[in-house]
Amino acid sequence: MPTIQVQMFEGRTPEQKRAFVKALTEATCQTLGAAPESVSIILQDISRDNWATGGVLWSEKTKG
Template structure:
């Protein structure tokens, strides 16, 4: 605890995901005073045809 979920458009590299997990964990630990070893991060990839803003799929923009 805490549990963090990050929803991203697909296409990030493993290197970016590795840095994301590391730095988000540090930010959460620092700001809410939780030990880093208890912090869990889930990454969710969104395909471009599964995400819409203002009524339009991202894949149609």
């Protein structure tokens, strides 16, 4: 039973998440030979205040 955890910035719509988990499930089934009902996906929405890269919070990075 594959369990996939995905951490991403918050702000995706339910429609985007629905399409994402469908595509991820299909790719997992095709690649690993798993049945769709055995694939679990856990989505974790993370605010930009709680994610940093290179010592800088994403909430503090300039948008360009």
